[in-house]
């Protein structure tokens with residue numbers, strides 16, 4: 001029983017001498033197919049040589065590019081201005097806490113008892129404090 005295969009290059013039917021490894025009807029088809037592959041590879045190489053591009057990049061920007069560069073500068077200045085305005089109009093409570101704010105807060109949290117100024121001292125002369133933990137008014 002003869003096993004007929006199709007040539008990968010020319011499409012002709014042929015009987016392979018060695019089964020499995022042969023893809024072409026003849027040596028000429030094999031070499032022509034190989035040459036064809038090489039040509040396809042060459043076509044895939046980018047047409048623009050990167051070395052040729054360098055002088056173009058070194059040139060002064062065109063008027064249009066200058067405009068866009070100025071635009072970027074303006075945009076950056078605009079953002080800075082917006083940030084400044086934001087800082088100016090942002091309510092105090094919405095501003096991010098500074099390191100000092102945090103230190104103040106820590107000191108505040110350390111003090112469990114807060115002096116209550118609108119109450120008189122008790123008969124023993126002790127000052128009224130608000131106990132942050134229990135929520136009670138205490139005399140210390």
Ligand SMILES: [Zn+2]
Nearest residue numbers: 007010025029
């Ligand atoms: Zn062939």
